[in-house]
Amino acid sequence: MNTGIVGYGAYVPRFRIKVETIAEVWGKDGEAIRRGLLIDEKAVPNYDEDTATISVHAALNALRRAKIDVKDIGAIYVGSESHPYAVKPTSTIVGEAIGASNDYTAADLEFACKAGTAGFQMVMGLVDSKMIKYGLAVGADTAQGAPGNALEYSAAGGGAAFIVGNKKNEMIAKVDETYSFSSDTPDFWRRNLAKYPSHGGRFTGEPAYFRHVKNGTEGLLKKMGADINDFDHVVFHMPNGKFPLSMAKKFGVPMEKMKSGFVVQKVGNTYSGCAVLGLAAVLDVAKAGERILVTSYGSGAGSDSFAFTVSDNVDEKRNLAKTTQMYIDNKSYVSYPTYAKYRGKIC
């Protein structure tokens, strides 16, 4: 396998709503929910933002770091569960907005929260087989929870984009290995035309998230003959703050290896943009030679696990675009009515 990340970019909308603000509306104990979920606040897209606009911003940041000719991008995949259209791809809107040629293949992907990493694997394959020179994979969402539902505290907007290539001297991080674990598990779903998703309550934990993230991660380690202690940074999908940290505990991964990618506390769960946003945050701070393990999770269900080694280019390239932390710090709080208006919960 000879592919790597030559450019990456994050995007988080500017507005935030505090978990306490939402809890107050529904007469719940905000402090208890905040401590239970390990989420303080979540990112709220503006009324004129959607998965397409988030993807464009993330992709432009990835391009700045990649320093390649945009016309050399031969594939664009956008993974999301909130594509603006049911029929009409987000990926071609992204292609046009970043100034790509017309010589590229594109498709929109959906696999709950892991469609972004699925797209990453697809462009890896196309690059590695030399069908294309560079591929762009985006994971982005403007996730929604029904008003009053438990998901409302975590469902957030944001995303990350990656340009994958095969030239060693251009890589920010080399892909060492990838492995996926999938099974038919109905833990979370949204039927066609339904506005908000449904979920299986407690069923979303043990047989769904933990089983797949564990098997995905163990499968990757076994495939490459590695130990989890070989890694310097670990990112597990973050539907809330609690799940990835208890997964880490089971694997014996200390908190200091989790913290660089632990964006959920200040951003919320950005669904298809979640594990990938964590990876972008890690690349913002990782040192050359360090190793990164990322395991995504998508309900339905599956996990994609990746091992990366950070290249020498990282120091020079990371400063070419806004970091994830810059987006996290640039924020403005909104009230519940404003949030409801922006996200189309009323009207």
Added chain:
Amino acid sequence: MLWRRFRNKYHLIGTYCEKCKTGFYPPREVCPECRRGGKIVEKQFSNYGEIVTYTVVSAPPAGFEKGAPYALAIVKMDDNGPNVVGQVVDCDDEKLGMGLRVETTFRKIYEDGKEGIVQYGLKFMPITHENL
């Protein structure tokens, strides 16, 4: 057809008169100053600029109610770029003003009801980190 103009809607690509060094966005095919003596070429302008003047729209036209009240500004683009009219988003009220540094941001412009096409294009937002 709108889709033929995506290149101009999604990017600050306009025209430029090489004789009097004036930029036009939206693009013009004839320079109003030099007329037939001008030399018009296509040009990608800078995505960065400065607010020259602005107004706050509180009674918007149909289809734009969700953003109201919103700021509409004339922005002078860097590197001798044209003056461009656009909406300013993600900006605190107290920050909005003449001279504010802004950059383009790709946003939804208009939605044709719940079933029609979504139009995307450029708006402006405050520059948070110059050159990034």
